[in-house]
Amino acid sequence: MTKDVAMTDDVDVPSAASRRLVQEHARVMAAQVDRHAVTLENLLAILRADRVDDRTARAMAIEVATTSLVQLRMATDEQQSSMLEPVVGAFARLQNDLRPLVRFGGLDIQFVEPPASGRALPSEVAHAARAIVRSVVLAFVDSGEAKRVRIQWDCDGLNLLIGIRDDGAGELTVHDDSLRPVTEHVSALNGDVDVESTLGWGSSLDIRLPLDPPATPEPLSDSAELSGREREVLRLVAEGARNQDIATQLGISANTVKFHVSNLLRKVGARSRGELAALARN
Incomplete structure (x- = not known):
């Protein structure tokens, strides 16, 4: 570690661009709070109105709330599309x-x-x-x-x-x-x-x-070029079934199961049956 990196005694003042970004964020948040406050005030005004019967007040309140929810979802979608x-x-x-x-x-x-x-x-x-x-x-x-x-x-x-x-x-x-x-x-x-x-x-x-989330690994059964029978054998291997059990369930011989397992090991680059099962379960 370098020992002679200078440290100034003064705290750096944020740049004008940085201050503008902070101010813009505060402005957006204030605008959202104001919109929500207006919606609540409208709902309270409708519910407190003496000249409006219950049925009409309910219909008006539902309309105000529905409109507000639509606007909120639109704003949320827009924000999520640019959450940077x-x-x-x-x-x-x-x-x-x-x-x-x-x-x-x-x-x-x-x-x-x-x-x-x-x-x-x-x-x-x-x-x-x-x-x-x-x-x-x-x-x-x-x-x-x-x-x-x-x-x-x-x-x-x-x-x-x-x-x-x-x-x-x-x-x-x-x-x-x-x-x-x-x-x-x-x-x-x-x-x-x-x-x-x-x-x-x-x-x-x-x-x-x-800055980016890790890529989700593609399922082994999708990433490797496997035949339908090999996919069935792979599923049973991942479940811990033995060759004879796999043969019985699929109606094939134990030697055929060994052949499919050998092909699976080669195609996915696994060194053992346990590693093959672990890869299949991820």
């Missing part, structure tokens, strides 16, 4: 999240903003990244050792790369209890954490979070 958060916007929200620690926690945090041209983050990755960084910083604060922390985000097109460095005692390891929630969170997202510490110089965490 610009990386600079996600980073700006992180800065806002950590600002109280800067002001009241006695911690000097240096933010190194990601390139504005970086790939947008899926919302769940952006949310998880902020939570992970907050957990790490709070762990530093609880230790009472660190006075300065440097946080950097970058994106290589496939992963969000997070770098966090402190100036603490330099005794942190990936197995430290304070990092257990972080490592578990990162692992759940199919990412990885690397920790390097130099005694007396601090610790450095490098975290990688994939």
